[in-house]
Amino acid sequence: MKARSTLHRLPAVWRTSSSLLVAFWIVVALFPIAWLVVMSVKLPIDAFAPNVLDVLRGPDTRARVGGPSGYDLLLAGASLGLAVTVHRLRRTLFAPFADTVGELNVGGTILSYLTTALTLGVTTLVLTPWLGSALEAATPDGPLAHPLLGATLQHFRAVWIDNAFHVHLRNSLYVTGGVVTISLTIGALAGYGLARKGSRIAFWILIAALVFRALPHSTLVTGYLPPFIEFGLYGRQIAVIIVLVAINQPFTIWMLRSFFANVPATLDEAAMVDGATRLQAFWHVVMPVMWPGVITTGLFSFMLAYNDYLVAALLLDGRDQTMVPAIMQYFNRETTLGDQLEAIAAAVSITGPLFLIVLVFQRQIVSGLTQGAVKG
Numbered sequence: 001m002k003a004r005s006t007l008h009r010l011p012a013v014w015r016t017s018s019s020l021l022v023a024f025w026i027v028v029a030l031f032p033i034a035w036l037v038v039m040s041v042k043l044p045i046d047a048f049a050p051n052v053l054d055v056l057r058g059p060d061t062r063a064r065v066g067g068p069s070g071y072d073l074l075l076a077g078a079s080l081g082l083a084v085t086v087h088r089l090r091r092t093l094f095a096p097f098a099d100t101v102g103e104l105n106v107g108g109t110i111l112s113y114l115t116t117a118l119t120l121g122v123t124t125l126v127l128t129p130w131l132g133s134a135l136e137a138a139t140p141d142g143p144l145a146h147p148l149l150g151a152t153l154q155h156f157r158a159v160w161i162d163n164a165f166h167v168h169l170r171n172s173l174y175v176t177g178g179v180v181t182i183s184l185t186i187g188a189l190a191g192y193g194l195a196r197k198g199s200r201i202a203f204w205i206l207i208a209a210l211v212f213r214a215l216p217h218s219t220l221v222t223g224y225l226p227p228f229i230e231f232g233l234y235g236r237q238i239a240v241i242i243v244l245v246a247i248n249q250p251f252t253i254w255m256l257r258s259f260f261a262n263v264p265a266t267l268d269e270a271a272m273v274d275g276a277t278r279l280q281a282f283w284h285v286v287m288p289v290m291w292p293g294v295i296t297t298g299l300f301s302f303m304l305a306y307n308d309y310l311v312a313a314l315l316l317d318g319r320d321q322t323m324v325p326a327i328m329q330y331f332n333r334e335t336t337l338g339d340q341l342e343a344i345a346a347a348v349s350i351t352g353p354l355f356l357i358v359l360v361f362q363r364q365i366v367s368g369l370t371q372g373a374v375k376g
Helices: 002-008 011-039 052-057 059-064 070-088 106-138 154-164 165-196 201-216 218-228 237-261 265-273 277-304 310-315 323-331 336-358 362-373
Strands: none
Touching: 011 052, 011 336, 070 106, 106 336, 154 165, 154 336, 165 237, 165 277, 165 323, 165 336, 201 237, 218 237, 218 310, 237 277, 237 310, 237 323, 265 277, 277 336, 310 323, 323 336
16 A cells, blocks of 8 residues: 555656556557557458558458458457456356465466356357348348458468468477476476575586576577487477477576575475475475466466477478468568468467467466565
């Protein structure tokens, strides 16, 4: 409350300036993504039109392939409202997964967001088109029965169905899953050990590991190539996982060590006094407190593996590529405006999982960053 009252005591010009600065930053940050989304659902003549309003409205797209009608937009708004209602009721719907203060645990949080996403997906992709078509057929001359904006999903269909982009998605999930699992497993055990039994030798080993992480990725890949070729790992996703884990592990250990250092050692000591082993105390007592820190560290590991271009591009080829290098291949082979829009649609597609991950774990991420910044 003191921080809140201090904030409200700031002069009005400071509050206004800070609000305008934050709003400006949000617009600058979101504009490229929003513009790519708009272009990805237009035909080339509208997507690259010199008039901004033509890009937004898509008149040629509306004339050729149509778009969402007034009924579709109203039903989509109703679907969004239903999903928001389900999300707000998540603590009631998933009460068995809540603690004594009503906060959902990690499993309940994931389940609640999956339910919200499922509600939004079913209503938007199934019920909205069906009801919209029925209403348009019932009132063909009504003001809401005609397309208001031009939009098409043909570029997304070309990317995901015709060009089998789902294969690259599967490769990315395999690589990111492997990197996150291995990094968190090793990082949690090593971070816990260093936080409880720190030594000067271990400290300097970690410093050397951080220097190793600072090396250019191309240098590390070159060093790994001989053993990869010798053991037949070159060109396989396991090679990318090995390199990315090696790059990411020092950071993961350091970050988790700082989180474990903020957990009082008396917790696991009390558990061991009651008869638990060190491993049992670690898993049943310390880890439940550490979940926000683990999720925050896992998100950074996920982003490293998910957004990696250089390592995957050097070690993989063809259908074994992950999504980011595959998108660059789209841009390299583009010959027509349609090819450029397919590349844009592919780029828009890979942002969805990132938004979903941050949305689902936003509370744990904030809690984890705070836990790592404040000595407990």
